[in-house]
Amino acid sequence: MATACSFFIGVGLLRMTQSDPALDVVNAELANVVTRLIETGGLESAEPLLVQQGATTRALALYDSEGRFRLGAREVSLLPRSAVRVRSPSGEIYQLAIANSKMSGATPFLIGGAVSIVFSALLAWYFSGPLAHLKRGFRFIARGQLSTRVVPHVGARRDEIADLAREFDGMAAQLEKLWLAQQRLLHDVSHELRSPLTRLQVAVGLLRQSPNERPEMLARVEREAGRLERLLGEVLTLARLKAGDTTGRVEKLDLMDLIAAIVDDAHFEAQAKRCRVRLEGAQAFVTQADGELLYRAYENVIRNAVKYSPPEADVVVRARATARDLVVEVIDEGPGVCEAERGEIFDAFRRLDQDQSVEGFGLGLAIAREAVERHGGRIWAEAGPNGLGLRIFIVVSLRGDTDDRVTTRRLG
Known part of the structure; x- marks a missing residue:
């Protein structure tokens, strides 16, 4: 996406910055006039025109033989290969730089590349932030912190990453619910086991103190043992059902x-x-x-x-x-x-x-x-x-x- 975007931006800028032929012709004619004036009358005769266009069209700039700026539009750079050499009647050599209306062909691609880099950086930041929250969430879940949620950190996004964050929170909520149910089951089982075990201990203690009550105490032990057996049977049945492990046909x-x-x-x-x-x-x-x-x-x-x-x-x-x-x-x-x-x-x-x-x-x-x-x-x-x-x-x-x-x- 970033590459396509930068390509179209570069093409658009290339089309927008193509040269204007009419303006190039005007600048060339103006340069011919300034050249004839310097060759015939010296720098003084061309000075008014160079000063005027420097304030208006800004198409010409005059430099001396050593490349020092003399007159015209200072923003027009001297390019020795494209500058026009002019000799005054007194023998002085000048270089006349002409503004080019066409931007460098590489410039649009450079601009497009810069835009592509910025766009790619923003895109990477847009996706890497939520993914970092998801990574941290998985790490916390692995540590047993089942109350971890990532949707509040994602914000109001409406893309696939937001869907993934919601699925993560749903998974975490279900894991937390199952863990709490397991803890509650263990607590309840231990509580239910405590009562018959306590009665068993009391019956055994009374049996030791009063051997003559042996039949009654043995009946009590038998009842509590049966209660324990029924309880453990139901707990195992429920555990198998919750785990999906059934032996039925x-x-x-x-x-x-x-x-x-x-x-x-x-x-x-x-x-x-x-x-x-x-x-x-x-x-x-x-x-x-x-x-x-x-x-x-x-x-x-x-x-x-x-x-x-x-x-x-x-x-x-x-x-x-x-x-x-x-x-x-x-x-x-x-x-x-x-x-x-x-x-x-x-x-x-x-x-x-x-x-x-x-x-x-x-x-x-x-x-x-x-x-x-x-x-x-x-x-x-x-x-x-x-x-x-x-x-x-x-x-x-x-x-x-x-x-x-x-x-x-x-x-x-």
């Missing part, structure tokens, strides 16, 4: 068969608190999916609804199939969640209830979200009917052919 299956089986099991278990779990609007939905992952997702949401429902409540699982999606609603009659906190219930170890008698680690909905999103689906929470309870939506898109979507079933 993708196969063609009917998701409604999957959901119906989960509803049957949940209904049986809910009878302990006189609750009912029922499936509505069931329709076959055959797709390519990891059955184990989606089973965990639907099971966690439905069991979570039963867990937080009061005695003798109804949990409704409503399924609706469209041309491309299966939309499942899980509606409970529990305490519900305020709108500002509904998005947080899908975070790991996030429990918004204050009832510590409700068992759980706060990982079930987090696992459900990861499993659903791995299948290109969505999961979110809304208020239940009439603002009571909670309604969780799970949307999974169809994958593979639809030839098998022909059966329909209903469960009471």
Whole structure:
């Protein structure tokens, strides 16, 4: 770009500075007149004309034989090869310099080259500044300073470098978010592990002090060990999902068969608190999916609804199939969640209830979200009917052919 710019500038200047033939002819005639006057009448006869043109046209300058300026336009330089030698009647030798209206042919290219250098320097500065900020940003990210951002240093640019800076900031923000999530997960895991480990230590201490309470203390140890095993299992499942490392097999299956089986099991278990779990609007939905992952997702949401429902409540699982999606609603009659906190219930170890008698680690909905999103689906929470309870939506898109979507079933 700089080379092309300097070329066109040079060509333009060359055209602008081409010689004017008419002016050259006038200057040549004026020089002939001055020459005849000096040759016939000496310097005194040509002096008025040289002084006058020196103040007006500035086309001639008279120098002596040694190159010293005598009369005329002082800005007209003496070029010995082009000067006219004039001899006065008294024998004195003079040199008459004539102004040339044509600029040197190399001058436009010199000007163009200078402009090119300046333009290239400005262009290099324009690009090198933001690139230096990007380089510094990458260096800070490598050092672990994930809060580094470069867009504020780039300014209001609207070019590819500005796009690159925005992409860099997006990458840095995502890395910072993942790092903070990892730190929060480690903190929450350590916190959740502390409680059963503390109870284990207390049980072992009591067992040593009171050997006669051995059966009761061993039962306590067994319960806490089971709790630790379940916690570690869910943490490992969530970690594998976040890392994209799953051992399940993708196969063609009917998701409604999957959901119906989960509803049957949940209904049986809910009878302990006189609750009912029922499936509505069931329709076959055959797709390519990891059955184990989606089973965990639907099971966690439905069991979570039963867990937080009061005695003798109804949990409704409503399924609706469209041309491309299966939309499942899980509606409970529990305490519900305020709108500002509904998005947080899908975070790991996030429990918004204050009832510590409700068992759980706060990982079930987090696992459900990861499993659903791995299948290109969505999961979110809304208020239940009439603002009571909670309604969780799970949307999974169809994958593979639809030839098998022909059966329909209903469960009471």
